[in-house]
Amino acid sequence: LPIDRNLTDRVLAGDRRAVARAISVVEEAGAEGRALIREIFAKTGRAYVIGVTGAPGTGKSTLVDRFVVEARRAQLTAGVLAIDPSSPFTGGAILADRVRMTSHDADPGVFIRSMATRGHLGGLALATGDAALVLDAAGFDIVVIETVGVGQDEVDIVSASDIALVVLVPGAGDDLQAIKAGVMEIADIFVVNKADRDNADDVVHAVSASLALQTFGPGAWAPPIVKTNALSGDGADRLWAEVERFRHRMGPAAGDRRVAWQARHLRNLLAAAFVRRAEAALPPGEFDRLVADVVARTLDPYSAVASIVERV
Ligand SMILES: Nc1nc2c(ncn2[C@@H]2O[C@H](COP(=O)(O)OP(=O)(O)O)[C@@H](O)[C@H]2O)c(=O)[nH]1
Numbered sequence: 001l002p003i004d005r006n007l008t009d010r011v012l013a014g015d016r017r018a019v020a021r022a023i024s025v026v027e028e029a030g031a032e033g034r035a036l037i038r039e040i041f042a043k044t045g046r047a048y049v050i051g052v053t054g055a056p057g058t059g060k061s062t063l064v065d066r067f068v069v070e071a072r073r074a075q076l077t078a079g080v081l082a083i084d085p086s087s088p089f090t091g092g093a094i095l096a097d098r099v100r101m102t103s104h105d106a107d108p109g110v111f112i113r114s115m116a117t118r119g120h121l122g123g124l125a126l127a128t129g130d131a132a133l134v135l136d137a138a139g140f141d142i143v144v145i146e147t148v149g150v151g152q153d154e155v156d157i158v159s160a161s162d163i164a165l166v167v168l169v170p171g172a173g174d175d176l177q178a179i180k181a182g183v184m185e186i187a188d189i190f191v192v193n194k195a196d197r198d199n200a201d202d203v204v205h206a207v208s209a210s211l212a213l214q215t216f217g218p219g220a221w222a223p224p225i226v227k228t229n230a231l232s233g234d235g236a237d238r239l240w241a242e243v244e245r246f247r248h249r250m251g252p253a254a255g256d257r258r259v260a261w262q263a264r265h266l267r268n269l270l271a272a273a274f275v276r277r278a279e280a281a282l283p284p285g286e287f288d289r290l291v292a293d294v295v296a297r298t299l300d301p302y303s304a305v306a307s308i309v310e311r312v
C-alpha cells in the first residue's frame with residue numbers, strides 16, 4: 001500500500017490538521033491506518049498516557065479540562081481523546097466536546113478530539129490505542145483518554161494507560177460504582193468529584209473502606225483518594241500532584257506494565273490476523289458449512305477449529 005509520507009511527516013512535525021486526519025485514518029482500522037502506525041511507531045512511547053474513567057455525568061470532561069490547565073502550567077503539552085458514547089459516528093469529523101469550559105482552541109499545546117464509541121471496525125480499544133499513538137508521535141507530552149467505565153472495551157483502554165484515574169461522585173450507591181464497573185482493580189488514583197456536594201466524604205469513606213480490605217505489599221502503590229470540584233477547579237492541583245507522584249514512584253514498574261500490556265496487545269492482533277488468514281485460506285462457504293455442522297451437532301466446535309488450523 002502506498003504510504004502517504006507527507007501525512008506521516010506532518011504528524012511527526014506536530015501539524016494539527018495532519019494529526020486530525022491521521023486519527024481519522026486509524027479510526028477506520030484499515031490497511032492505511034496500519035501503514036501509518038508502522039511509519040510513526042518508532043517515534044512513540046514518549047507520551048505519558050493517562051486513562052480517566054467513570055460513569056456518565058461524573059464530570060470527567062470537566063475534570064480533564066482542569067487537568068489540562070495543570071499540565072500546561074507545568075509546561076507540558078496535552079492531547080485529549082474523549083470517547084463519547086453520545087456522539088454518533090461521524091466518519092472522523094472533529095466534534096467539539098459540549099462541556100468544555102476552557103477554550104484551548106488558541107493553544108497549540110493542546111489537542112482535543114472526541115471519538116464515537118460505535119463504528120470502529122477493529123474495535124474501540126484498538127482505534128483509541130492507535131489514536132493515542134498518533135498524539136504520542138506528534139509530540140504531546142501527555143495523552144489523556146477519557147472513557148465511560150462500563151464495558152470491557154473501556155477497561156482495555158484504561159489498562160493500556162500508564163496511569164488509571166477512576167472518577168466517582170456522591171450519590172446513591174456510590175460505594176459500589178467502581179466495583180460494579182470492574183474498575184476498582186485498575187484504579188491508580190480515585191477521584192471523588194463534585195466534592196462541593198454534601199455527602200462527598202461518604203464516597204471517600206466507602207472507597208477507603210474497600211481499599212482497607214486489600215493488602216499492599218512493600219513498595220506497592222496504595223491508590224490515594226482525591227476530592228475535586230471540577231466546576232471551581234478545586235483539587236485539580238492535588239490531583240496533578242498525585243499523578244506526578246505516581247509517575248515518579250512507579251518508574252521501573254511502569255515498564256513492566258507496558259510489557260504486560262504489549263504482550264496482550266500482540267496476542268489480540270495475532271488472533272485477529274490469524275482469523276483473517278484462516279478465513280481467507282478456506283474454500284468459499286466452508287466456514288459457514290462448519291458452523292452449520294456444529295449447530296447440527298454433527299461436528300463439535302474443537303474439531304471444527306482444529307480442521308481449520310490444519311489447513312492454514
Ligand atoms: N456540582 C458539580 N457539578 C459538576 C462538577 N464537575 C462536573 N459537573 C457537572 O456535571 C455535569 C457532567 O459533567 P461532564 O464533565 O460532562 O461529565 P462526564 O460525562 O463524566 O464527562 C455537567 O453539567 C458539569 O457541569 C463538580 O465538581 N461539581
Ligand SMILES: [Mg+2]
Pocket residue numbers: 060061062082146
Ligand atoms: Mg465526558
